[in-house]
Amino acid sequence: MVPPESEQKTPSIILFSELGVWNLYFLLKLYLFATHSINFHFLENIAFLLFIIAPFQTHFLYKLRQVVVIPMGISLLYYDSWLPSFDKLIIQIKNLASFDISYLFELSTRFFNFELVSAFFVVVVCYYYFKNWIKFTSITIGLFSYFLFMQYYQPEADTKTQIVRAQNTFNNTNTQSSNSxxxxxxxFFSYEAKRKIGYDNVTMNQPxxxxxxxxxxxxxxxxxxxxxxxxxxxxxxxxxxxxxxxxxxxxxxxxxxxxxxxxxxxxxxxxxxxxxxxxxxxxxxxxxxxxxxxxxxxxxxxxxxxxxxxxxxxxxxxxxxxxxxxxxxxxxxxxxxxxxxxxxxxxxxxxxxxxxxxxxxxxxxxxxxxxxxxxxxxxxxxxxxxxxxxxxxxxxxxxxxxxxxxxxxxxxxxxxxxxxxxxxxxxxxxxxxxxxxxxxxxxxxxxxxxxxxxxxxxxxxxxxxxxxxxxxxxxxxxxxxxxxxxxxxxxxxxxxxxxxxxxxxxxxxxxxxxxxxxxxxxxxxxxxxxxxxx
The missing domain is CATH 3.40.720.10 (Alkaline Phosphatase, subunit A)
Incomplete structure (x- = not known):
């Protein structure tokens, strides 16, 4: 995002600004989504992207955006992740306080993903090497459009929300067929609420x-x-x-x-x-x-x-x-x-x-x-x-x-x-x-x-x-x-x-x-x- 030099020099019509380094943020998230490592809330992410490239014409609004955009990006990334909800996280943090220090260290090492770090490194290097020749904002918006199209128009069996298919099957004898x-x-729960195993008429002969x-x-x-x-x-x-x-x-x-x-x-x-x-x-x-x-x-x-x-x-x-x-x-x-x-x-x-x-x-x-x-x-x-x-x-x-x-x-x-x-x-x-x-x-x-x-x-x-x-x-x-x-x-x-x-x-x-x-x-x-x- 490039700030306007002054309010007087700001053009009256600007379609959008460049994403700049925020391209790295969105490209990495789209990669994680493509590999099923995170979820991706398209509406919220599109709104965030538009907020970043919005043509603010006053210096005050530009500065305000610079202040709030980073915590917003972090919050959105957490929202897209499979991590617990914030209220559940607070409870988990209370439990973490009782964990042995060696176990906390062990857990921290599990978060390290060599493949993810490598992908991030490649994206960063490519961005800084080619940013003067390639419009990365156009690439990011293009990928947004592609994944959005695939999300809503590809047959259900191939949607990007599919994680892994399970192979086991069985005949459903306990519930009626359902549409959703x-x-x-x-x-299921209506049926289960009626089930009980009675012991009233049972007698033990051999202890x-x-x-x-x-x-x-x-x-x-x-x-x-x-x-x-x-x-x-x-x-x-x-x-x-x-x-x-x-x-x-x-x-x-x-x-x-x-x-x-x-x-x-x-x-x-x-x-x-x-x-x-x-x-x-x-x-x-x-x-x-x-x-x-x-x-x-x-x-x-x-x-x-x-x-x-x-x-x-x-x-x-x-x-x-x-x-x-x-x-x-x-x-x-x-x-x-x-x-x-x-x-x-x-x-x-x-x-x-x-x-x-x-x-x-x-x-x-x-x-x-x-x-x-x-x-x-x-x-x-x-x-x-x-x-x-x-x-x-x-x-x-x-x-x-x-x-x-x-x-x-x-x-x-x-x-x-x-x-x-x-x-x-x-x-x-x-x-x-x-x-x-x-x-x-x-x-x-x-x-x-x-x-x-x-x-x-x-x-x-x-x-x-x-x-x-x-x-x-x-x-x-x-x-x-x-x-x-x-x-x-x-x-x-x-x-x-x-x-x-x-x-x-x-x-x-x-x-x-x-x-x-x-x-x-x-x-x-x-x-x-x-x-x-x-």
Missing amino acids: PDEHLQQ FELLFLNVCSLSWDDLKHTGLDTHILFDKFDIMFQQFNTATSYSGPAAIRLLRASCGQRTHSQLYSPADNQCYLFNNLAKLGFGQNLLMNHDGKFDNFEQYIRKEGGWNVPNQLDPQSPLIQKSFDGSPIYSDRSLFDQWLAKTDSKPSATLYNTVSLHDGNKILGNQSRLNSLENFHPRLLTLLNDINYLFEKIEQSGRKVMVVLVPEHGAGIKGDNLQLAGMREFPSYNITHVPVGVKLFGMPKGKEQTLNVSSPTSYLAISKLVQQVVEKDMFGEPTSTLSAIINSLPTTEPVSENDSATVIRHNGTYQMKIGEEDWIQYGNDN
């Missing part, structure tokens, strides 16, 4: 123990990325849910959804309001005679995790963690993380003959954790593989010990969400702001120890499921007396489990599967296609 994602979502292994940060995508999807543990389950959706990418909401598993899926906001008494899974189990136990390998203080599961999950029993348990890791906020194997031994040592239902929650895989000892030099992305291998080995150890004990136990491995260890175009590795399919698609496995008939082969549940199927499975194991004199088979039970299509939410984003693709809505923005090939 919003209608689809409304029909057994229930152990829920609620693992933070483990998805199928994480397993495949590390090559640990072939771990021997997964051959030992009687049932594997291949298409289980956690409905969220954060721990608190995931734990609440598990604890309310006896009702259909509610909206994210409804998780923080009281639910019908029949919804609370562990309350239903208590009516059958199950005692309740809570065991966590952490203090549960970050983001008020323990407080939320008590208030919103109907949980009243204390954490039975033995503070003398050996430490294996230091959390991202510096708090201690205790050995899973040691806590499994603590659980195994309980010999109470009364049937019990235990929720075991572990954060051994959470992003930012540091391994104590020889591997302490590794950052949390580098040490994810050894941490995951240790956890899978510890669960395998637990299985061996239960088998040796002869106890009747139903173990349910149900991760809260994935780690997002690979990242994607919209999120850095380890970030879970958006509940993408690769984060909410988790391995849920069930093992029944002490059944009259031994394990033959793993039964795979290939239909889309969520927490309601877990509640129904537990109810059927009790009702069909699977640990006593079974009146059904596991195959018949899993064939009768309720399906739930993948709809996932956080407080700012929603991801659904609609018309064969995954689509996401951030706040009040338009829907965009968002998924990952599997």
Whole structure:
């Protein structure tokens, strides 16, 4: 932008000024948009561009523009990015204050993108070398026009809002056909509001123990990325849910959804309001005679995790963690993380003959954790593989010990969400702001120890499921007396489990599967296609 030499010398008619160095700003943003690294709000960006080249004819207006244009440009770039909304950012900054300094440094390094820095360098050099021969403002406006045309006139399958197509498909049996994602979502929640798993007429003949292994940060995508999807543990389950959706990418909401598993899926906001008494899974189990136990390998203080599961999950029993348990890791906020194997031994040592239902929650895989000892030099992305291998080995150890004990136990491995260890175009590795399919698609496995008939082969549940199927499975194991004199088979039970299509939410984003693709809505923005090939 070149200022007028004086108000008297300013021409009476000026079509537009040059963008000058602001060409770099728009060219870089258009490049990021073309590579799906940011969104691009055309109306707002066009308005900003016109503001920059507007033919102000007074020195005062020119100076005023010079003052406000930089903060406006920064704000617009943030608005176009996939970063959290400003109010959400304030909350995140409060959480960042509790992070360990080494984790903050690690996060900062993830923002460095060599490809992006290289592209920026090339654009800057080209601009300063050719600016006297090429009208870059014309190029910028031309690219604006091109992307705007492609945005609104290209067939939907090729629009620039398309991020990645997902390959998995399934028959939608739970909702009517809908014309738009919003209608689809409304029909889904209307249907889910009517669903409940009843326990009133169920009687437990043969007592057994229930152990829920609620693992933070483990998805199928994480397993495949590390090559640990072939771990021997997964051959030992009687049932594997291949298409289980956690409905969220954060721990608190995931734990609440598990604890309310006896009702259909509610909206994210409804998780923080009281639910019908029949919804609370562990309350239903208590009516059958199950005692309740809570065991966590952490203090549960970050983001008020323990407080939320008590208030919103109907949980009243204390954490039975033995503070003398050996430490294996230091959390991202510096708090201690205790050995899973040691806590499994603590659980195994309980010999109470009364049937019990235990929720075991572990954060051994959470992003930012540091391994104590020889591997302490590794950052949390580098040490994810050894941490995951240790956890899978510890669960395998637990299985061996239960088998040796002869106890009747139903173990349910149900991760809260994935780690997002690979990242994607919209999120850095380890970030879970958006509940993408690769984060909410988790391995849920069930093992029944002490059944009259031994394990033959793993039964795979290939239909889309969520927490309601877990509640129904537990109810059927009790009702069909699977640990006593079974009146059904596991195959018949899993064939009768309720399906739930993948709809996932956080407080700012929603991801659904609609018309064969995954689509996401951030706040009040338009829907965009968002998924990952599997």
